[in-house]
Amino acid sequence: RKEVEQDPGPFNVPEGATVAFNCTYSNSASQSFFWYRQDCRKEPKLLMSVYSSGNEDGRFTAQLNRASQYISLLIRDSKLSDSATYLCVVNEPGYSGGGADGLTFGKGTHLIIQP
Amino acid sequence: DVKVTQSSRYLVKRTGEKVFLECVQDMDHENMFWYRQDPGLGLRLIYFSYDVKMKEKGDIPEGYSVSREKKERFSLILESASTNQTSMYLCASSSAEGKDEQYFGPGTRLTVT
Numbered sequence: 672r673k674e675v676e677q678d679p680g681p682f683n684v685p686e687g688a689t690v691a692f693n694c695t696y697s698n699s700a701s702q703s704f705f706w707y708r709q710d711c712r713k714e715p716k717l718l719m720s721v722y723s724s725g726n727e728d729g730r731f732t733a734q735l736n737r738a739s740q741y742i743s744l745l746i747r748d749s750k751l752s753d754s755a756t757y758l759c760v761v762n763e764p765g766y767s768g769g770g771a772d773g774l775t776f777g778k779g780t781h782l783i784i785q786p
Numbered sequence: 787d788v789k790v791t792q793s794s795r796y797l798v799k800r801t802g803e804k805v806f807l808e809c810v811q812d813m814d815h816e817n818m819f820w821y822r823q824d825p826g827l828g829l830r831l832i833y834f835s836y837d838v839k840m841k842e843k844g845d846i847p848e849g850y851s852v853s854r855e856k857k858e859r860f861s862l863i864l865e866s867a868s869t870n871q872t873s874m875y876l877c878a879s880s881s882a883e884g885k886d887e888q889y890f891g892p893g894t895r896l897t898v899t
Contacts, residue, residue: 703886705887712893712895713892713893714876714890714891714892714893715829715876715890716890717887717889720887758828758829773831773834773844774880774888776828776829777828778826778827778828779828
C-alpha cells in the first residue's frame with residue numbers, strides 16, 4: 672500500500688490567521704486527491720477535491736503539485752469552527768485484483784484555532 | 787442528501803462473542819468499505835466490496851469477515867471478538883468509478899471487554 676504522509680501537528684493558530692498544511696504521496700499513478708475534515712468523535716467528511724489547476728472554496732484553497740507529489744491546503748481568516756483534523760486522501764489505481772481503485776488516507780493534521 | 791447509516795453508535799461486547807456491524811447506504815453505490823480508526827494509526831481498510839456478493843481484503847482483514855447480499859448493505863463480522871478489536875469502525879461507500887470521494891457513516895465505537 673502506498674503512503675500518504677502528513678504532519679500530525681497539532682497546529683495551534685490564533686483566530687483570523689492563515690494556516691497551511693502539506694501532504695506528500697508516493698503513488699505517481701494517483702489521479703484523485705481530496706481533503707477531508709474530521710471533527711472529534713465524528714466521521715470524516717469531504718472538505719474539497721483537489722484539481723490539477725488548483726481550486727478555491729471560500730476561505731479554503733487546495734493545490735496539487737504532481738511533479739513533487741504533494742498536496743496543500745490553505746485556510747485564510749481562520750475561525751474557531753475550523754478546529755478539526757484534516758485528512759489528506761489519495762486514490763490508489765487498481766488497488767484490488769478486480770481493478771477497483773481504493774483511497775489511501777493520511778493520518779491527519781490536527782488544527783486548533785485559538786480565540 | 788446522501789446517507790450512510792450504521793446500526794449502532796456504541797457497542798460493548800465480551801471477548802469471544804460474535805459481533806455484527808451493519809451498514810446501509812441509500813445512494814445506489816457499487817463500492818462499500820469497512821475501516822477501523824485508532825489513535826495514531828489513522829484509518830485502516832479492513833475489507834471492501836465493489837459489487838453484490840463480491841468482497842476483497844483490505845490492509846488488515848485478520849479476525850474479520852464481511853457479507854454483501856444486497857447492494858445497499860455491507861456487514862462486518864467479528865467471528866470471535868478480542869480486546870484488540872476495540873476501535874471505532876467506519877463504513878463508507880462510493881460510486882463505481884472508485885476514484886470518487888467516499889461517503890462515511892457516523893461510525894460504531896466498539897468496546898470489547
